[in-house]
Amino acid sequence: MDITTLGLQQTSELLKKKEISSVELTQEYLKRIDEKDGELKSYITVTKDKAIEQAKIAQEKIDNGSATVLTGIPMAIKDNICTENVLTTCASKMLENFIPPYNATVMEKLDAQNIVMLGKTSMDEFAMGGSTQTSAFAKTSNPYNKNCVPGGSSGGSATAVSADLCVASLGSDTGGSIRQPAAFCGVTGIKPTYGRVSRYGLVAFASSLDQIGPIAKSAADCGTILNAICGSDPHDQTCSLNPVPDFNALIGKGVKGLKIALPKEFFDKGIDDEIKQSVMNAAKEYEKMGAELVECSMPSLKFAVPDYYLLACAEAASNLSRYDGIKYGHRSKEGDSYAELVINSRSEGFGDEVKRRILLGNYALSSGYYDAYYAKALAIRQRIRQEYAKIFENCDVILTPTTPTVAYGKNEKITDPVAMYQEDICTVTVNIASLPAISTPCGYNKDNMPIGMSLVGKPFDEQTIISVADAFEQNFKSVKPVL
Amino acid sequence: MVKYLAQLSKLKFSEKELEEVAKQMTGIISLMDKVKEIDISYDPLLDNKNIYLNDLRKDEKKESMPTEKILSNAVNSNNCFVVPKVVE
Numbered sequence: 001m002d003i004t005t006l007g008l009q010q011t012s013e014l015l016k017k018k019e020i021s022s023v024e025l026t027q028e029y030l031k032r033i034d035e036k037d038g039e040l041k042s043y044i045t046v047t048k049d050k051a052i053e054q055a056k057i058a059q060e061k062i063d064n065g066s067a068t069v070l071t072g073i074p075m076a077i078k079d080n081i082c083t084e085n086v087l088t089t090c091a092s093k094m095l096e097n098f099i100p101p102y103n104a105t106v107m108e109k110l111d112a113q114n115i116v117m118l119g120k121t122s123m124d125e126f127a128m129g130g131s132t133q134t135s136a137f138a139k140t141s142n143p144y145n146k147n148c149v150p151g152g153s154s155g156g157s158a159t160a161v162s163a164d165l166c167v168a169s170l171g172s173d174t175g176g177s178i179r180q181p182a183a184f185c186g187v188t189g190i191k192p193t194y195g196r197v198s199r200y201g202l203v204a205f206a207s208s209l210d211q212i213g214p215i216a217k218s219a220a221d222c223g224t225i226l227n228a229i230c231g232s233d234p235h236d237q238t239c240s241l242n243p244v245p246d247f248n249a250l251i252g253k254g255v256k257g258l259k260i261a262l263p264k265e266f267f268d269k270g271i272d273d274e275i276k277q278s279v280m281n282a283a284k285e286y287e288k289m290g291a292e293l294v295e296c297s298m299p300s301l302k303f304a305v306p307d308y309y310l311l312a313c314a315e316a317a318s319n320l321s322r323y324d325g326i327k328y329g330h331r332s333k334e335g336d337s338y339a340e341l342v343i344n345s346r347s348e349g350f351g352d353e354v355k356r357r358i359l360l361g362n363y364a365l366s367s368g369y370y371d372a373y374y375a376k377a378l379a380i381r382q383r384i385r386q387e388y389a390k391i392f393e394n395c396d397v398i399l400t401p402t403t404p405t406v407a408y409g410k411n412e413k414i415t416d417p418v419a420m421y422q423e424d425i426c427t428v429t430v431n432i433a434s435l436p437a438i439s440t441p442c443g444y445n446k447d448n449m450p451i452g453m454s455l456v457g458k459p460f461d462e463q464t465i466i467s468v469a470d471a472f473e474q475n476f477k478s479v480k481p482v483l
Numbered sequence: 484m485v486k487y488l489a490q491l492s493k494l495k496f497s498e499k500e501l502e503e504v505a506k507q508m509t510g511i512i513s514l515m516d517k518v519k520e521i522d523i524s525y526d527p528l529l530d531n532k533n534i535y536l537n538d539l540r541k542d543e544k545k546e547s548m549p550t551e552k553i554l555s556n557a558v559n560s561n562n563c564f565v566v567p568k569v570v571e
Contacts, residue, residue, distance in 0.1 A: 101552035195535075234540045241535050306517045317492065326564055328556035338569050347495045355494055356504070360511055362491045376518045379525040418510045 022072035094349030104201020121156030151181030176427025183452020194434035195240035198233035250467035256290030261395035278443030310377035317361025402452035
């Protein structure tokens with residue numbers, strides 16, 4: 001048995017039963033990263049020494065009986081989550097040498113349970129993209145076909161889980177950045193309800209949409225990690241005060257009597273036939289298990305992509321104005337005045353896609369255009385929220401494809417921003433409406449590339465979508481990538 | 484237009500880059516123009532439910548992050564940030 005293929009629960013059992021020590025387990029993963037990641041490039045930084053140190057402490061906890069389910073579990077962390085004294089680059093030249101002086105709240109919470117951090121994973125620069133090809137340091141490959149993209153922006157985190165280079169990982173999701181790479185790499189990822197997880201220490205992209213979440217080998221493993229990272233935080237006033245339940249409490253209760261809605265616009269033209277078929281087959285599986293399928297409609301889906309890009313880029317343009325080359329981040333060697341230094345530092349530090357989004361954001365916010373673009377985008381956001389609320393009056397969860405296509409070639413689309421943006425059609429409305437959604441594999445296309453389906457839940461009802469995803473996973477035969 | 488946006492964004496482009504960026508921005512903005520097809524307006528009273536005001540932090544004196552930590556990612560001179568001369 002190859003220990004790196006195991007999920008979180010099984011790995012935790014082995015540690016608890018002392019069939020393997022935390023240090024041995026960590027070394028197994030580091031060895032595999034050495035062997036496989038040269039080609040896959042899922043990590044930007046591998047924190048080998050820190051991992052061994054953390055594993056030793058984890059073993060002490062296991063030995064003295066104070067371990068939790070996450071103690072000693074080797075995890076990978078997306079490189080936009082601040083890790084004290086560990087390089088956090090956001091895959092940008094702007095933060096190439098940035099060493100955070102503090103931990104993100106999620107890291108404090110995971111460290112309190114003594115996880116082992118194997119390293120920081122690659123992503124699209126500043127989480128802006130769906131391919132991980134805009135990373136300044138590691139253009140990650142898809143484990144199922146190394147000529148294809150792993151998706152993004154959390155492409156490194158998804159690849160690392162899919163290729164058994166960690167047990168589970170953290171990603172972040174602003175418009176699909178956890179769910180889309182999870183779908184492309186054949187693994188499970190959840191974007192929690194906005195406000196479930198503290199954003200303190202997550203490098204800001206679009207603050208009203210960003211949310212941290214886990215990517216793992218199953219829905220239950222995602223739930224276990226969510227149990228650890230959720231909860232209110234004095235450092236983030238948008239973090240909810242709602243009580244945090246056991247997210248895995250409904251697992252095994254079945255889907256009998258549950259209403260699953262299928263919005264017809266998500267199965268329209270523009271979505272690959274194989275994907276439609278695969279998601280519909282999953283819907284039929286649920287029907288066999290006793291769920292009721294409900295038809296529904298989201299007329300505003302046609303506005304979702306421009307709506308998302310206007311909101312996200314307006315917020316990004318504001319958030320990224322903090323990079324001036326002075327307090328931290330890339331500082332240009334050229335520039336005799338303050339203004340010149342700022343312009344040069346930003347122009348040298350940011351990549352092309354980040355620059356485009358800053359330009360678009362400032363366009364939408366600028367005098368004379370604000371009402372036509374940004375205020376209209378806010379209005380459409382309200383409309384999309386209302387449409388979701390109406391659908392949920394008559395169902396428990398919503399089922400959609402996660403992506404319109406499977407993972408595409410590394411040289412396709414990525415030079416055409418408009419084509420790239422339209423790829424986000426299936427995921428962005430969830431962020432716009434602040435809802436939770438989980439993506440899990442539901443099939444493979446004719447070229448054996450993974451297909452993902454998404455289950456969208458009511459606000460703060462992660463429990464239901466995790467249990468519904470788990471119900472499908474129990475009978476789904478997943479196929480590992482051949483590396 | 485792109486020159487003006489670049490100025491607002493504190494970014495600079497070479498003439499050649501400007502040409503390419505202008506082309507791409509034209510495509511992107513025509514995608515964004517889709518939002519003009521719907522005539523609805525924003526109601527600010529419906530929003531801001533995501534700010535939790537009933538658990539505001541107490542206004543208490545607390546230890547700040549040490550200066551050397553704050554400056555650890557900057558050019559540091561005598562515990563100050565260094566900027567080009569701003570006053571003649």
